Amino acid sequence: MRNNLNALYELQEIDLRIDGLDGEKAQLLAEAAALEAKLAEARERIAARREELATLEADKEALEASLAGEQENIVRSESHQKEIKTQKEYQAVSKEIATAKKQITELEEQILQKVNAIAEVNADIAKKESDLGELEGNVTTQKDEVQHRVEALDSGIAADAAKREDTVKGLPASIMKRYIRLRDQRRGVAVVEAREGNCLGCNMHLPPQLYNMLFRADDVITCPHCQRILVMRPANEQ
Structure with missing residues (x-):
C-alpha cells in the first residue's frame, strides 16, 4: 500500500x-x-x-x-x-x-x-x-x-x-476511481500531505490516532475534514 x-x-x-x-x-x-x-x-x-x-x-x-x-x-x-x-x-x-x-x-x-x-x-x-x-x-x-x-x-x-x-x-482501479472523484470535488487536489499532525489540504488538525496510522501506510486514509487522501512523505516519516 x-x-x-x-x-x-x-x-x-x-x-x-x-x-x-x-x-x-x-x-x-x-x-x-x-x-x-x-x-x-x-x-x-x-x-x-x-x-x-x-x-x-x-x-x-x-x-x-x-x-x-x-x-x-x-x-x-x-x-x-x-x-x-x-x-x-x-x-x-x-x-x-x-x-x-x-x-x-x-x-x-x-x-x-x-x-x-x-x-x-x-x-x-x-x-x-x-x-x-x-x-x-x-x-x-x-x-x-x-x-x-x-x-x-x-x-x-x-x-x-x-x-x-x-x-x-501501477494503481488499482478502485483507488483511481476514488482519486478521480476527489479531484473533481476538490478543485483538482485529491492527495495531500499530513505533517506535524495537520492536513496540509485544509490546515485542520488530525486526530492523533488517525495521524499515527499514517506512519504505517497500510491503508488509504482520508482527512475527516476535507476528505482528501492523506500521505506521509519520506522526510516526514523520518
Whole structure:
C-alpha cells in the first residue's frame, strides 16, 4: 500500500503540473485570440470609414449632377431670354436665372463641404491603414512568440502525460476511481500531505490516532475534514 500511496502522490504532482501547463496554454491561446480580435476591430473601423467615404462620394456626385443641371438651365434660360419680346416674360425668365444662380451657389458650397469631408476621411483611412500595417507586424511577432511557447507547453504536457500513463498502470482501479472523484470535488487536489499532525489540504488538525496510522501506510486514509487522501512523505516519516 505504501507504494500505491507514493504513486498516488506522484500522480497528483503530475496532474497538477499538467493542470498548470493547460492553464498557461489556455491563457496564451486567449492572448492570441485577443490579438486577432484587435486586428479585426481595426479592419472593421477602416471598412466603416470606407463606407462613409463611399457615401460622401455618392453625395458629391449627386450634388455635381444637380449643379450641372442648374448650369444647363441657366444657359437655356439665357438663350431663351434673347428671344423674349415682352417685359413680363423677360422678368419671369430673369427670376428663373437668379433662382438657378442662387441654387448653384448653395450647391457649390455643399460640394465644397463634401470635398473637405472626403479629404478628411481619406486622411483618416490612410492613418488607420498605416496603424493597421504596424499592428499587423506587431501581432505577427507576438503570435509567433505565443506559438513557440504553446509548442513548448505541448511538449511538456505530452511528457507529463506519458509519465501519468505509466504511473496509473501501477494503481488499482478502485483507488483511481476514488482519486478521480476527489479531484473533481476538490478543485483538482485529491492527495495531500499530513505533517506535524495537520492536513496540509485544509490546515485542520488530525486526530492523533488517525495521524499515527499514517506512519504505517497500510491503508488509504482520508482527512475527516476535507476528505482528501492523506500521505506521509519520506522526510516526514523520518
